Amino acid sequence: MRATAWWHELSGSAKFRLYSRLTFQAAIAGLVVALAMSDDSMLAVVVIIVAGIAAMLAVEAQPDFATVPGVVARPRMLPLATATLVVIWVAGGIVAHVAADESTVVSARVVGVSAALLTIFSVIAFTRHKWWILIGLSVATPPVLAAPLEAGLKGTATLLLAGVFAIALTLLTVWALGIIDELERTKEVEAQLRVAEERLRFSRDLHDVVGRGFSAVAVKSELAMALLRAGDADRAVSEMEEVRTLAVESMGQMRTLVRGYRNIDLRGEVAGARSLLSAAGCRLVVEGDAAKIPTAFHEVAAWVVREGTTNIVEHSAATTATLTLGGAGMSLRNDRPQGSIGERSGLRGLGERLAAVGATLDIAMSDDEFILEIHWENQ
Structure with missing residues (x-):
C-alpha cells in the first residue's frame, strides 16, 4: 500500500519528527476539548475550536518538526496561524471590555485565555525569545481580558506554569531530534x-x-x-x-x-553481514548452519549472503532479516523493502553466478517483505 510504502521510505529521523509533531498536535487537541467543555456558550466553543485548528496548523509548520530538517512545505502557514490566534485573543479582550452581559464577559475571557494557552504551546515554545514573550503574554492577558485583580493574578500564574511546561517539553523534544539527526549523520560518515x-x-x-x-x-x-x-x-x-x-x-x-x-568464506560473510546490518539498525537471525550447505555451493552461498546484505542496506529500511541455511538451499528475508525489484541490478549478477553452478534464484516481494530463495538443483 502507498501509505505503508511512504512510511517505510522515511528515515529514522523523519519518523521521529513525524511522531513528535503528531504528539504535540494530539496534546493540543486534548487541550481544546478541555477548554471547550469549560464554557456553555456555543459561539465560544466554536471560536475555541477555530483557535485549536490554528494552533495545530502552527505546529505542523514548525521547522523543528519538518520531515526534512529546516524545510517546511508551507512556510506561510505559521504566520497565518499565529495571526489567527492573536486576533482571537484580542477579540476576546474587546468583547470582555464592551459586553454588558456577565455571561458574555465570562465566555470572552475563556476564549482569550484559550487563545493565549494555545499560542504558548504551538508558537511561543518554538520562538527564539520564548521566555520573555511568555512573561509578557502572561502579564498582559488578565488586563486585556478585564479580569479582576485576584483572578488576574491566578490567570498569570496559570499561564506561566503552562508556559514553563510547554517550553520544557519543546526543548527536550528538539534536543532529542538533534541527537537523532546526529546519529543519522554518524551512520553516513561511518559508511x-x-x-x-x-x-x-x-x-x-x-x-x-x-x-x-x-x-x-x-x-x-x-x-x-x-x-x-x-x-x-x-x-x-x-x-x-x-x-x-x-x-x-x-x-x-x-x-x-x-x-x-x-574468494570469500561463507562463515566470514555471515559474521560480516550480522555486523553490517547491526550498524544499519537491522537484526540478523540465522537459522541453520553453514555446515549444512554442500561444499560445492559454499562460495556461491557466500556471494548470496554478501549481495543479499548489500541489497538490504541499499534498498530497504529493514529492522529484521532472517538467513536460513540448509542442505537443499538457502533463503534471505527482510522486512520493509523499498523501490522495485528492477532497481536491484546486483541480483542479475547473482543469478548468473548461481546458474553457473546449477542453482536457481527466486525473488518475491510484497509491501512488507523481500525474499531471496536459492535452490541447489543437483542435490
Missing part, C-alpha cells in the same frame, strides 16, 4: 569511512605486492637496452630473461591479491 578505508587498504596492498616487481622490470629493461647498444648481447639476453621471470612472478602476485578479494 563513507569504511569505503575509504577499504580503498586505502587495497591500494596499499597493491603497492606492496607488485610495486617493487614492476620497478625492477623497468630498471632491468633499461639496462638490457643499454647493453644492447653497447654490443653486449649475451648480458642483454640474460637481463631480459630476468625481466620475463619478474613479470611472471608479478602477475602471479597480482592474481593472488585479487583472489584474496574474490
